[in-house]
Amino acid sequence: MAAPRKKSVARIVAVAGGKGGVGKSTVAANLSLAIGRLGHRVALVDADLGAANLHTMMGALHPRASLADFLDHNVDNLDEVRLNVAPNVDLIPGASRPGSANLPVAQKLRLIRAIARLDADCIVVDVGAGTSYTVVDLVGASDLKLFVVAPQLPSLHNAYALLKACVHRVVRKLSDDETQINLIDSALANETRARTIVQLLAVLRPMDPSLVDLIEDTLSRFGAGLVGNMLTSDSEVGAMTRMSPLINDHLRVSAPVLAAIRRTNSLAGGLRAGTGTLATSSDESFASFRALARTVLEADLGRLRGEARQQQTMPLWVSREDRPATAEPPPAEQPH
Numbered sequence: 621m622a623a624p625r626k627k628s629v630a631r632i633v634a635v636a637g638g639k640g641g642v643g644k645s646t647v648a649a650n651l652s653l654a655i656g657r658l659g660h661r662v663a664l665v666d667a668d669l670g671a672a673n674l675h676t677m678m679g680a681l682h683p684r685a686s687l688a689d690f691l692d693h694n695v696d697n698l699d700e701v702r703l704n705v706a707p708n709v710d711l712i713p714g715a716s717r718p719g720s721a722n723l724p725v726a727q728k729l730r731l732i733r734a735i736a737r738l739d740a741d742c743i744v745v746d747v748g749a750g751t752s753y754t755v756v757d758l759v760g761a762s763d764l765k766l767f768v769v770a771p772q773l774p775s776l777h778n779a780y781a782l783l784k785a786c787v788h789r790v791v792r793k794l795s796d797d798e799t800q801i802n803l804i805d806s807a808l809a810n811e812t813r814a815r816t817i818v819q820l821l822a823v824l825r826p827m828d829p830s831l832v833d834l835i836e837d838t839l840s841r842f843g844a845g846l847v848g849n850m851l852t853s854d855s856e857v858g859a860m861t862r863m864s865p866l867i868n869d870h871l872r873v874s875a876p877v878l879a880a881i882r883r884t885n886s887l888a889g890g891l892r893a894g895t896g897t898l899a900t901s902s903d904e905s906f907a908s909f910r911a912l913a914r915t916v917l918e919a920d921l922g923r924l925r926g927e928a929r930q931q932q933t934m935p936l937w938v939s940r941e942d943r944p945a946t947a948e949p950p951p952a953e954q955p956h
């Protein structure tokens with residue numbers, strides 16, 4: 621009898637963007653297929669709790685089970701609702717229901733832990749649009765955070781706002797001192813006269829040098845990347861590229877452009893399930909998704925997570941271990 625396969629530590633990739641309709645699901649689906657084609661096992665999670673549609677994109681109109689069964693406690697883990705949709709690619713179909721976008725804290729942590737426990741080499745999470753705490757925390761709990769950006773100003777703005785909210789959320793969890801948290805809020809919350817991160821670190825350093833080291837270390841391995849989508853010209857590719865230094869200047873986070881995907885008819889959608897959004901080998905975007913898949917697979921998980929946490933814990937603040945939600949008091953929702 622063959623020895624049971626050792627469960628690998630999955631790399632978790634969030635696909636976000638802030639703005640609706642910029643191609644998050646298209647990118648999540650095609651990236652997953654490309655990773656699968658490279659021989660790695662993918663769990664693609666449709667965590668767009670407001671408007672799940674990856675199952676339709678992947679050609680499964682009426683999945684037998686979905687994330688709704690997990691949220692309703694009909695099943696205890698997400699492996700029970702996974703559906704094979706392509707070689708090496710399983711989908712965890714999403715749940716669309718009114719009011720579910722902002723999950724209660726305990727439910728959200730249960731979902732984040734369940735995602736991290738999925739048996740796969742790579743877990744791709746479509747987090748949906750918006751900046752709800754569910755979105756921000758799903759992004760924060762991922763190793764790689766992809767921000768899909770279309771070449772329109774609202775998309776650039778929303779992607780930046782979401783990235784900033786994610787940085788803020790992660791950084792404020794590093795301290796439990798009220799004064800320090802107030803300073804962090806004043807630098808990263810949407811205030812008219814907010815400090816920059818650089819000013820914040822200068823103020824914090826004399827107070828608590830080890831906190832500043834921790835913030836700098838956390839920001840240095842934040843794992844963000846931009847995915848330009850629906851691009852129609854080289855000048856639009858240039859606009860994406862110019863976002864990265866701005867992000868670095870303002871947030872001290874590296875967010876390189878990891879892919880520049882053109883607007884193509886083959887990704888523009890259609891009326892039949894499973895058609896119109898998945899690139900085939902003759903499409904020009906096929907190579908872009910393959911290159912993005914390689915980038916995701918080559919990312920240094922040890923560096924992103926920190927060596928000490930690589931095996932035992934989820935990235936950043938959510939425990940990977942299988943503990944009941946009551947063992948760890950849920951953090952209070954904090955206003956931004």
Ligand SMILES: Nc1ncnc2c1ncn2[C@@H]1O[C@H](COP(=O)(O)OP(=O)(O)OP(=O)(O)O)[C@@H](O)[C@H]1O
Nearest residue numbers: 640641642643644645646749850883884887888889
């Ligand atoms: N590169 C592209 N070229 C042409 N059409 C595209 C491209 N990327 C996405 N689309 C189309 O744009 C529409 C929106 O894409 P998609 O559903 O992936 O966006 P989304 O960000 O997931 O939206 P939502 O916020 O509603 O979840 C779809 O009809 C899709 O087929």
Ligand SMILES: [Mg+2]
Nearest residue numbers: 644645668748
């Ligand atoms: Mg979508």
